[in-house]
Amino acid sequence: MTANDEKLSRREQRREDRRDEIKAAGVHIFAKHGYHAAKVSQIVKEVGVAQGTFYLYFEGKEPLFGEILNDFLAMVVGTIADWEPSDLDTREALRGDLTRVGLMLTDVLTENPEHTQIFFREALTVSKEFKEMIREFYETLGAMLSSFNAILFDRGLIARRNNRVLAYMTIGMVERVIQEYVVHGVLDDIPAREVVENLVLLYLEGTAPPAE
Amino acid sequence: MTANDEKLSRREQRREDRRDEIKAAGVHIFAKHGYHAAKVSQIVKEVGVAQGTFYLYFEGKEPLFGEILNDFLAMVVGTIADWEPSDLDTREALRGDLTRVGLMLTDVLTENPEHTQIFFREALTVSKEFKEMIREFYETLGAMLSSFNAILFDRGLIARRNNRVLAYMTIGMVERVIQEYVVHGVLDDIPAREVVENLVLLYLEGTAPPAE
Amino acid sequence: MTANDEKLSRREQRREDRRDEIKAAGVHIFAKHGYHAAKVSQIVKEVGVAQGTFYLYFEGKEPLFGEILNDFLAMVVGTIADWEPSDLDTREALRGDLTRVGLMLTDVLTENPEHTQIFFREALTVSKEFKEMIREFYETLGAMLSSFNAILFDRGLIARRNNRVLAYMTIGMVERVIQEYVVHGVLDDIPAREVVENLVLLYLEGTAPPAE
Amino acid sequence: MTANDEKLSRREQRREDRRDEIKAAGVHIFAKHGYHAAKVSQIVKEVGVAQGTFYLYFEGKEPLFGEILNDFLAMVVGTIADWEPSDLDTREALRGDLTRVGLMLTDVLTENPEHTQIFFREALTVSKEFKEMIREFYETLGAMLSSFNAILFDRGLIARRNNRVLAYMTIGMVERVIQEYVVHGVLDDIPAREVVENLVLLYLEGTAPPAE
DNA sequence: GATGAATGAGTATTCATTCAT
DNA sequence: CATGAATGAATACTCATTCAT
Incomplete structure (x- = not known):
């Protein structure tokens, strides 16, 4: 690595830091006032930079919101993706897995209550685009869980x-419990x-297969 | 009833009708575009009246939203209030009651999908005031159901x-199923x-008391 | 006078009474809120008639103001016109006359403080038209008093x-003393x-002719 | 002074200049059309800036008016405050002082006829707040002059x-002469x-103490 | 005459975004 | 890179006036 690369990399690092600062302020202001009442001026004021600086790092208010939203979804999806299912051959194993993934999810959301x-x-409420993104998220999640349930049923683990x-x-x-809790x-x-x-x-007992 | 009364009453009737027309347009526009993107001009255009007419019937955009919100909550609360619980002495009776109230709720919401x-x-996202109203609604509902669960437990109906x-x-x-369905x-x-x-x-099996 | 005339006249009387009621309310509201903040709706409310009724008696808000203004000017001019000057051959006579007309003016204005x-x-501030009317009033008054002063000087009554x-x-x-007083x-x-x-x-001593 | 300071100060200077430009246009438009008929759009058009620019320098139309009003009152009060009374031990000295302050006042008002x-x-007519401010101004002035008269009387200078x-x-x-003149x-x-x-x-002769 | 519902022109203000310095 | 002054589109709301009943 040459001195130049290093310098560049340091510069890039600074750039990333600045971006993160602004994004963090965005999270804070959006959570506090809601998207529509949040003003770009409030965000830059919190960071301590000029109004124009904001646009050096983000395309605008909505794109910033988009990134924040994506960060949240990535966190959730990442947490679920991190889950390495056990064999799932018994209901006891299932209970263990579900509890584990549930706790992991609780952890990550508790650490990011504003997101x-x-x-x-x-x-x-921000835009049609995001509304559709969220919708897709729910439908994907719904489809995944439906398949998961089908598999569990096939294995005789749920009714x-x-x-x-x-x-x-x-x-x-x-999601309701998460909202109330977090x-x-x-x-x-x-x-x-x-x-x-x-x-x-509730899930397990509510789906207990009939005793033979 | 004198002729005068009749006239007055007819006038009042027309007034109510006009109000309802505007409110219905409001429901439609709010559902279509969301509160923030909805314009008063769109609402009056849908009704076919002048901009000023809107303000003869509602104090403004937010108060109109408030009425619509209240109408919705009144429908939900009214539906639940209409529920005349049976003796609730057996889990079978409980199942019947829950199914009945669930169907009633499904009915009323299906008829008002935009609300x-x-x-x-x-x-x-409309205002702090409404946010708090909703919060209160959820907490009241949560407290009611908690008590309900406690009673059922005392009677030995749930675990x-x-x-x-x-x-x-x-x-x-x-609420999630309602959203997906309605x-x-x-x-x-x-x-x-x-x-x-x-x-x-799911509720009943998930809370089945242990067999003796 | 036939019965018909009488009826007509009674009707006309009622019409005048109604007009006066509205005008009185106008005086009251204009004095209380000022022309620009005064609303026609406040005036008709005070009288207890419908919005449209106002326009049966006056052409609009500004014409009503115009009449009220004219009434005031007529009162002032009338008071001065009522003054039957004495011979005005001595400063004592002048003092008597000025005191008399001053008291008459004070009387009429005290009785109409809102006007x-x-x-x-x-x-x-109402309109260019009224501004010019007032200007003309002041200039006419100024010219009259200038001439009056000239006459008094010619007669050796003032310096x-x-x-x-x-x-x-x-x-x-x-006018300043009137404002403070009334x-x-x-x-x-x-x-x-x-x-x-x-x-x-102040006027007399301030203009006392030099002793011979 | 560093280059940075200079830059800052130049910016501040430009800011002040711009403010003054807008205020000057405000004075002009308010004088021409009156407060109520004056439009913010006219003011910014006269300066040649966009509508939004106005609000970078003033909170709104009424606050701008308030500043203009205060500027006027400050000019008047400042002029009177600049007056360094002589000993005021003879009526001749009094005449000199009054003439001097009168000329100073005439000067400053003649230079600011629109104010x-x-x-x-x-x-x-702008708002209750300003009405009360003006009232207070008059009452303060009235009280000051009353005291002044009392002092002059005690010294035997006026009757x-x-x-x-x-x-x-x-x-x-x-004030009437000023209005007519200016x-x-x-x-x-x-x-x-x-x-x-x-x-x-008129003031002096009108209050001449009786010859002994 | 009286009513009052309906009209719609008119305007101050906000704030995301741009760009010259 | 950073600044912040300038922009200007966009919109809820008011109220004098009209007119069908």
Whole structure:
């Protein structure tokens, strides 16, 4: 690596840092005031740079929001993708896996409450484009969980249900609990593990296959 | 009733009709474009009246939104309030009751998909006031369901759970399924009864008390 | 007078009464809020008639203001016109005359404080037309008083002065004292006669011809 | 002073210049059309900037008016404050002082006829706030002149009068003459000195103490 | 005459974005 | 790279006036 490369790289690093600062301020302001009430002037003021500087790092207010939204989705998807399923040959194994992934998800969202808030509160109202992106996210998630349920049923691990309805029920119970826990603090006197276990329990008991 | 009264009453009737027309247009435009992108000019254009006429019937754009929101909440609350619980002495009775109220709710929301969409998509982003109103709605609902769960547990109808978590899980599964069913039409190839029965089933099986 | 005439006349009377009611309300509202902040809706509300009724009696808001303004000017001009000057052959006679007309003016304005307030506060800002009307009023008054001063000087009753400046000084001292006395109540602990005598005294002593 | 400071200061200078340009245009438009008929669009058009630019320098139309009004009052008060009274031990000294301050006032107002016009014509009709500010100005002035008269009487320089009435008479004669002279040009064929001397003469002769 | 619902022209203000320095 | 002054499009709301009933 030449001195030049190093310098360039240092410059790039600074550029990245500055971008991150602005994005962090964006997260903060969007969470505090909502997308529509948030002003670019508030964001730059929080960072301590001039109005024009914002546009050196982001194309505009909406693109910034888009990145923040993508960061959130990437975090969620990444967490689920990190999940290395066990053999899933018994309901006990399933319980373990679900609890584990649930706790991982709880962790990452608890660490990013503002992202979580922005996602649930604002994402649908910014633009048609984002609305459709979110819709696609939900439908993908719904389809994945439907397939997952179908597999579990095939393996005799869960009872016969309408797997699509079951998928969306699952999504719903998880997302509402997350909102109350992470964003509104309504359930935050309860240990995360207990919350997750209640979720897993309802799912598992609610789908217990009939005893032979 | 004198002729004068009649005239007055006819006038009042026309006034109500006009109000309703404008409100209906508001529902339509808000659902189509979202609160922030909706323009008063679009609403009056849809009704076919002048801009000023709008302000004869509503104080402004936000107050109109507020009424629409209240109408929705009143519909939901009214539906639940209409529920005359049976004795609730057996799980079978419970299943019947839950199915019945679930179907009633499904009915009223299916008939008002735009209100439903507005509630889930926009209500939180219009103003602090509405955000707090919605929050209160959720917390009241959460508290009611928590108590309900506690009663059911006392009667031996459901197993020991964290009743608050259970309450919010229930809210979540219902609201997500409603959104998919009513607003996005993702589940609308499935009969309403089946959807509701799946919801009730998950709740009931998921909370089945241990056999003696 | 036939019965028909009488009926007509009664109808005309009613019409006049209604007009006067509206005008009185106009005076009140204009004085309270000023011309620009005054709303026709406030005026009709005070009278207890419908919005449209206003336009059966007056051409509009500005014409109503015009009438009110003219009423005020007519009162002032009428008061001065009522003055039957004495011979004005001595300064004592002059003092008597000025005191008399001053008291008459004070009387009529004190009885119509809202008109007075409207004239001094609003008249110039309503329209070009009224501004010019007021200007003409002042210039006519100035010219009259200038001539009057010239006559008094010719008769040896007052000293040599710039008669036009003297005229406007006189107008100014009178109108400012009137405003404080009638509109703002700043001097209203002082008997009207004393106020007028102070005015006359300043004018007379301030223009006393040099002793021979 | 570093280059940076200089740059900053130059920027600040430009900012002030721009502000002054806009304010000057405001004075012009307000004087020409009156506050209520004046449009922000006219003001920015006169300066040759965009509509939004106006709001970089002033909070709005009314705040701009407020500054203009304050500038006027500051000029008047400043002129009077600049007056360094002589010993005021003889009526001749008093005459000199009054003439001097009168000329100074005439000067400053003649140089700012639009401000003068705005003050006398519009200031009372813009808002309650300004109305009260003006009222306070008059009452302060009235109180000051009353005290001044009391002092002069104590020193035997003027006769016994109602000092408050005398104060307001003085204010009135001065302000009316100023309006005619500065705003309407009615007296502007007369040298300023002569106008002022007539004012002083009426005051002094009108309050001459009785010869012993 | 009286009503009051309907009209629609008119305007101050905001704020994301640009660009000369 | 950074600045921040300038831009100007975009919109909710008011209220004097009209006119069908």
